[in-house]
């Protein structure tokens with residue numbers, strides 16, 4: 001891949017993705033966006049000229065437009081191959097009797113609205129990459145969008161209830177994935193929702209069975225193998241297809 005942009009790249013899975021890409025020399029340019037760069041991310045950037053840290057609160061719609069300009073300065077006419085909408089939030093205490101409108105709004109804003117608006121803003125760059133690599137089949141080498149979802153966003157697999165803000169926001173993100181996959185097919189851009197597994201991060205907690213490195217290696221293994229028929233699917237980090 002020539003270029004990858006990852007949101008929420010200062011910690012958790014996003015930082016794990018940056019580490020994986022830099023360690024394995026998988027991308028020409030990596031754009032790591034975050035609200036505040038962590039010490040670890042800053043250190044990797046200091047040692048790696050391919051890594052560009054861009055400040056972005058994904059809820060700041062005005063700022064989203066500036067990201068496209070920053071990326072263009074680096075990639076020129078080659079566009080952006082891969083956008084990973086990874087930044088996300090979840091809210092505790094979300095039983096029906098306790099859920100608050102503000103929690104629903106915050107989760108929807110970060111987990112559903114922001115990925116849609118960022119994809120919209122970066123679409124010209126994704127199209128440019130798809131065109132610039134028209135000799136290649138559809139896939140991440142050409143142009144792809146990964147929306148980092150969750151199994152908790154699956155309506156079919158919901159047998160526990162609760163988690164209103166998170167479940168609703170990830171189900172909405174999944175709906176956006178499906179629409180984008182249809183709308184962007186003509187532009188040869190793949191759009192897929194992914195579940196990273198239950199992973200040891202601040203969000204996943206220490207009881208999670210998977211470590212970040214295992215999840216991230218699986219995620220990129222899936223991404224590298226993406227083909228046209230995977231667009232509009234919901235895939236787990238190990239490649240298993242999940243029900244909507």
Ligand SMILES: NC(=O)c1ccc[n+]([C@@H]2O[C@H](COP(=O)([O-])OP(=O)(O)OC[C@H]3O[C@@H](n4cnc5c(N)ncnc54)[C@H](OP(=O)(O)O)[C@@H]3O)[C@@H](O)[C@H]2O)c1
Pocket residue numbers: 007008009010011012013014034035036056057058059085086087088089110148149150151195196197198199200201202203204205208
């Ligand atoms: N861990 C799991 O078990 C699991 C399972 C299923 C799905 N996921 C999904 O995987 C993705 C990454 O999760 P994670 O486990 O790495 O979570 P995490 O450790 O809590 O990290 C969340 C990341 O999102 C960023 N973020 C949150 N709000 C933001 C905003 N308004 N603007 C910019 N960045 C923002 C955070 O940045 P700050 O440091 O600035 O807050 C942080 O970098 C999320 O979409 C999550 O829903 C995770």
